[in-house]
Amino acid sequence: MTLPKIRLRQYLPILDWAPKYDRDTATSDLVAAVIVTIMLIPQSLAYALLAGLPPEMGLYASILPLVAYAIFGTSRALAVGPVAVVSLMTAAAIGNLGLTDPAQIAIAAGTLAFISGVMLTVMGVLKLGALANFLSHPVIAGFITASGVLIAASQLKHIFGVKVSGHTLPEVLGSLLENQGDTNVITLFIGVSATAFLFWVRKGLKPLLISTGMKPRLADILAKAGPVGAVVVTTLATWGFGLADKGVSIVGSVPMGLPPLTMPSLSPDLWSQLFLSALLISIIGFVESVSVAQTLAAKKRQRIVPDQELIGLGTSNIAAAISGGYPVTGGFARSVVNFDAGAETPAAGAFTAVGILFAALLLTPLIYFLPTATLAATIIVAVLSLVDFSILFKAWSYSKVDFAAVAATIVLTLGFGVEIGVSAGVLISIGLHLYKTSRPHIAEEGLVPGTQHFRNIHRHKVETFAHAVTLRIDESLYFANARFLEDYILDRVARDKALRHVVLHCAAVNEIDMSALETLEEVNRRLRETGISLHLSEVKGPVMDRLKRSHFLDDLSGSVFLSQYDAWQALKADGRADPEATERLAAQ
Amino acid sequence: MTLPKIRLRQYLPILDWAPKYDRDTATSDLVAAVIVTIMLIPQSLAYALLAGLPPEMGLYASILPLVAYAIFGTSRALAVGPVAVVSLMTAAAIGNLGLTDPAQIAIAAGTLAFISGVMLTVMGVLKLGALANFLSHPVIAGFITASGVLIAASQLKHIFGVKVSGHTLPEVLGSLLENQGDTNVITLFIGVSATAFLFWVRKGLKPLLISTGMKPRLADILAKAGPVGAVVVTTLATWGFGLADKGVSIVGSVPMGLPPLTMPSLSPDLWSQLFLSALLISIIGFVESVSVAQTLAAKKRQRIVPDQELIGLGTSNIAAAISGGYPVTGGFARSVVNFDAGAETPAAGAFTAVGILFAALLLTPLIYFLPTATLAATIIVAVLSLVDFSILFKAWSYSKVDFAAVAATIVLTLGFGVEIGVSAGVLISIGLHLYKTSRPHIAEEGLVPGTQHFRNIHRHKVETFAHAVTLRIDESLYFANARFLEDYILDRVARDKALRHVVLHCAAVNEIDMSALETLEEVNRRLRETGISLHLSEVKGPVMDRLKRSHFLDDLSGSVFLSQYDAWQALKADGRADPEATERLAAQ
Incomplete structure (x- = not known):
């Protein structure tokens, strides 16, 4: 009975690496886990803030989900947990519900993670990973850039210390301008200093440390720990100068202890309200996660299994839902750090979970005086690296259609x-793709003299016949372009009374669906009525197999030629045999 | 100033034929108009009944709209007016509103025609006729068949003389079964006799008349007038035997006179409620109309202009809206009759309008005693010719994907x-198309010995290299299949450590969108990291033009070959120059 074993192994990638786990691997994983933990503590608090949730939910979302991913995930380096974009989407989803009671908000966030987890797991079991492909790259890039801007804007309220509402850029900025009179100057000072410090850490600290002779690896780790430095300094300052009494907003008391066991709501009402949001979160989370996982795996010539990744992320979200967390996915920056720090197996994630558990058990009292402005600064600096409007220029120069999709997604x-x-973004991508393929490129071809090659008559000097025309179709034929082809052929024929043969050169036709088949039947019928034969050339094997299953080939007024040159030879002979052909040509 | 003149002519096709109009053409058009008028009088009353509207609205929808189409339409034979499927859709759209006041229902129907008219006209001016192509042929066929069944079922209430509600087959049949106790036996007798008579007229009358020595043309006209016979006989019987007092439902009083001038509602509420229905009616009406217009035009080697047809149908619907009518389009059966009867210009439609106007002015008192069961019989016999389940078998044998779309649409x-x-139906067509193209066919190729042709290694006996693989991609590359390609290539490479070259044979790649470009860049980068060169061969002109506008070709680790055979020759040379190649092969 080896089959069930293979099956089990397929769904439990941990069985691949755990049996071979040794001390060396463990050391590498541990080092990576320590670095990621240091990075993750302030991030998890900050992203919970961004999602509009209490900070401890960020910590809880960084414990059990990591363990679940270590068991079910296939990437050796992916660091799962709260991430910026998914946190923003969580905020938007919960915002739609119009809840005010914090307990209900927490339940809704857990439920959102649960629905998303179930969706991802089901998609994984059904092997529907390909669904994520309907987000085109430019749309994803535009979406991430716009989300980065939205996230940064949403954090300005913490930097200014004012109340701001809204989920769109005009709402957020309008609300900010309206309430700018309430700005707390000390908060603003902390926020701006922290932001400036973190930008400097990101850009200038590592080179500086290296220039003092520090090893690049250590310099890198210290630079990554920058946010922790900002957290420590601003917390101490707020505590030492009693700034909380002067209107500086602080994190306040965070419960100390193990993550609670939570039950997602099973209310059909709440599920139907959260369904679409959960679907979008699942897809965006999966796309973000898989793309970083693939990039990192490829560097070591490893492969990840996208459908199993769905199960890994799905179980992580279910784990988040039952342990007081909210939606998680594989984070881009954090996974790169994990990889660079030497993580070799998903065990690094489990070790990170232990680190965060330690923080949740012991360190929460220390962050009582942590200003929210510092967390906002962390977020702003992190997300601005996601913002990259150059995709607009790149898309513009490559393809106007792609540009339209990016620009619309951003706006x-x-x-x-x-x-x-x-x-x-998804709808526009699909719509524009269909529009493009609905107007296929059709070239009228002639023979390049002295060869067996055929080229576009408008681009090359080629030989043609008066009594026959060859049309090369540069697209698969399906319902959206069938009528275009029909119009094109009938129009071409109506303009030229000398024609007796139409050849469709089908080398680039990868498919003919039933609509297109019916159109070809109709074209054949109409051409026959006016005394014109329809021929096909270079029909592909799979297309031919299918045509043979219909009556089309029986009714075809002309022939099917294996090569376009064969068609040319046959029609040449027919042209000679036709005494009127030249006359008709002369009469034109 | 010829440009404005050309423009005007483009939007007013009447300018093409009216100046050349002569007595002969007028005679042909008049004969056709008489025949169509005789056919249209009972049809227009019946379809109004089907739409849940008073019978006179059917007459009104057959006057001004026909004049508008004669001015703006491009088909010489299309007979515009109320048709079965659009009447059913009108009933569904009005039913959604939950109105009970007949005056409000009439206004809603006029408004529906107006919105649909504006949509069609705007689509025509914007030249968006191609939008209709997103309905695939099998989906249209399935929809028309299912609509025919629904329409026939909805008319059973008039045959049985009972009240029935609902817009779906289970609702209608359930309601019919529930109320069958109320069946009026006289109504049932009239309904069943009329239905049987009309079936016989359709199938048996013409051959019978011809066998008596009548000319086929006259026999055909008499057979077409069958419904008028049923109307006359049942009306006389109902009047003579006083059947209306015995519970037989009759048409009753229909106002006599010119069509009223009506104003569609401009209520934003009503517009938003009717918007989607109007869009669906516009698309279905346009598709039905254009397909019959094209078929008829092709028979005389004429062309219609689909975008101008949108304007023709749009203005017809606006005309219907302001003259007491409801949504209209080009009817299939009626247009064929018009064509067969010899209509040569759209003036035949205008003459028909005069005929119907005459009926509205003078004949309405005569139909007071017309039983609705007779009209229902007319509808049932007309629509059952639309029902054709053979599309299911045809689709099944040709393509399971098309079958799925048809079956889902019907169900x-x-x-x-x-x-x-x-x-x-539309969403399923698009979704299945995207799914198909998201998993493109990729063939691993080798050289057919002694030729310059390349074929699938799994189907043919071909030569291959150990150090190079050629993959032929049988699909345009775009966002939905980019990742599939990436997975495929990286998977192929991971399985074969001897590889140093990957050639993508692109003869069937008609497009590379930006997502696919990024994927190719990524594949190139990853292959380079593992010491493998990526080459392209037989890239098409337009695709190459676009690639040149990106950095891809600069970064490409391999070459772009004009032909696959060139690639083969170059790699063969490289294989020889590589002493390790054979060793690596042997070590496997």
Whole structure:
């Protein structure tokens, strides 16, 4: 009975690496886990803040989900946990519900993670990973950039110490301008200093440390620990100068202890309200996660299994839902750090979970005086690295269609929020693709003299016949372009009364669906009525197999030629045999 | 100033034929108009009944709209007016509103025609006729068949003389079974006799008349007038025997006179409620109309202009809206009759309008005693010719994907009504197309010995290299299949450590969108990291033009070959120059 064993191994990638786990691997994983833990503590608090949730939920979302991923995930380096974009989408989803009771908000966030987890797991079991491909790269890039801008804007309220509402850029900025009179100057000072410090750490600290003779590896780790430095300094300052009494918003008391066991709501009402949000979060989270996992795996010539990744992320989200967390996915920056720090197996994630558990058990009292402005600064500096408007220029120069999709995604995300932005992006990508393929390129071909090659008559000097025309179709034929082809052929024929043969050169036709088949039947019928034969040349094997299953070939007025040159030879003979052909040509 | 003149002529096709109009053409058009008028009088009353509207609205929808189409339409033979499927869709759209006041229902129907008219006209001016192509042929066929069944079922209430509600097959049949106790036996007798008579007229009358020595043309006209015979006989019987007092439902008083001038509602509420219905009616109406217009035009080697057809149908619907009518389009059966009867210009439609106007002015008192069961019989016999389940078998044998789309459209239309049915059909067509193209066919190729041809290594006996693999991609590359390609290539490479070259044979790649470009860049980068060169061969002109506008070709680790044979020759040389190649092969 080896089959069940293979099956089990397929769904439990841990069985691949755990049996071979040794001390060396453990050491590498441990070092990586320590570095990621240091990075993750302030991030998890900050992202919970971004999601509009109490900070401890960020910590809880960084414990059990990592263990689940270590068991079910296939990437050796992916660091799962709260991430910026998914946290923003969580905020938008919960915002839609109009809840005010913090307990209900926490339940809704857990439920969102649960629905998303179930969706991902089901998609994984059904091997539907390919669904994520319907987000085109430019749309993803535009969406991430716009989300970065939205996230940074949403954090300005913590930097200024004012109340701001809204989920779109105009709402957030309008609300900020309206309430700017309430700005708390000390908060603003902390926020701006922390942001400036973190930018400097990111850009200038590592080179500086290296120039003092420090080893690059250590310099890198110290630079990564920058946010911890900002957290420590601003917490101490707030505590020491009693700034909380002067209006500086602080994190306050965070419960100390193990993550609670939580039950997601099973209310059908709440599920139907959260369904679409959960779907979008699942897809965006999966796309982000898989792309970083693939990049990192490829560096070591390893492979990840996208459908199993769905199960890994799905179980992580279910784990988040039952342990007081909220939606998680594989984070880009954090996974790169994990990889660079030497993580060799998903055990690094489990070790990170232990680190965060330690923080949740012991360190929460220490962050009582941590200003929210510092966390906001962490977020702003982190997300601005996601912002890259150069995709607009790149898309413009490559393809106007792709540009339209990116620009619309960015504008709609900024103007109407993340959910509308990403939904519109998907629909626009699909719509524009269909539009493009609905007007296929059709070239009229002639023979390049002295060869057996055929080329576009408008681009090359080629031989043609008066009594026959060859049309090369540069697209698969399906319902959206069938009528275009029909119009094109009938139009071409109506303009030229001398024609007696039409050849469709099908080398680039990868498929003919039933609509296109019916169109070809109709074209054949109409051409026959006006005394014109329809021929095909270079039909591909799979297309031919299918045509043979219909009556089309029986009714075809002309022939099917193996090569376009064969067609040319046959029609040449027919042209000679036809005494009127030259006359008709002369009469034109 | 010829440009404005050309423009005007483009939007007013009447300018093409009216100046050349002569007595002969007028005679042909008049004969056709008389025949169509005789056919249209009972049809227009019956379809109004089907739409849940008073019978006179059917007459009104057959006057001004025909004049508008004669001015703006491009088809010489299309007969515009109320048709079965659009009447059913009108009933569904109005039913959604939950109105009970007949005056409000009439306004809603006019408004629906107006919105649809504006949509069609705007689509025509913007030249968006191609939008209709997103309905695949099998989906249309399935939808028309299911609609025919629904329409026939909806008319059973008039045959049985009972009250029936609902817009789906289970609702209608369930309601019929429930109320069957109320059946009026006289109504049932009239209904069944009329239905049987009309079936016989359709199938048996013409051959019978011809066998008596009548000319086929006259026999045909008499057979077409069959419904008028049924109307006359049953009306006389109902009047003579006083059947209306015995519970036989009759048409009753129909206002006599010119069509009223009506104003569509401009209420934003009503517009937003009717918007989607109007869009679906516009698309279905346009598709039905254009397909019959094209078929008829082709028979005389004429062409219609689909975008101008949108304007023709749009203005017809606006005309219907302002003259007491409801949504209209080009009817299939009626247009064929018009064509067969010899209509040569759209003036035949205008003459028909005069005929119907005459009926509205003078004949309405004569139909007071017309039983609705007779009209229902007319509808049932007309629509059952639309029902053709053979599309299911045809689709099954040709392509399972097309079969899925047809079957879903039929089941959803019958089970959930016309609007859900046709919307689902469109979405399913698009979804299945995307799914198919998201998993492109990729063939590993080798050289057919002694030729310059390359074939699939799994189907043919071909030569291959140990150090190089050629993959032929049988699909355009775009966002939905980019990742599939990436997975495929990286997977192929991971399995074969001897590889140093990957050639992508691109003869069937008609497009590379930006997502696919990024994927190729990524594949190139990853292959380079593992010491493998990526080459392209037979890249098409337009694709190459676009690639040149990106950095891809600069970064490409390998070469771009004009032909696959060139690639083969170059790699063969490299294989010889590489002493390790054979060793690596041997070590495997």
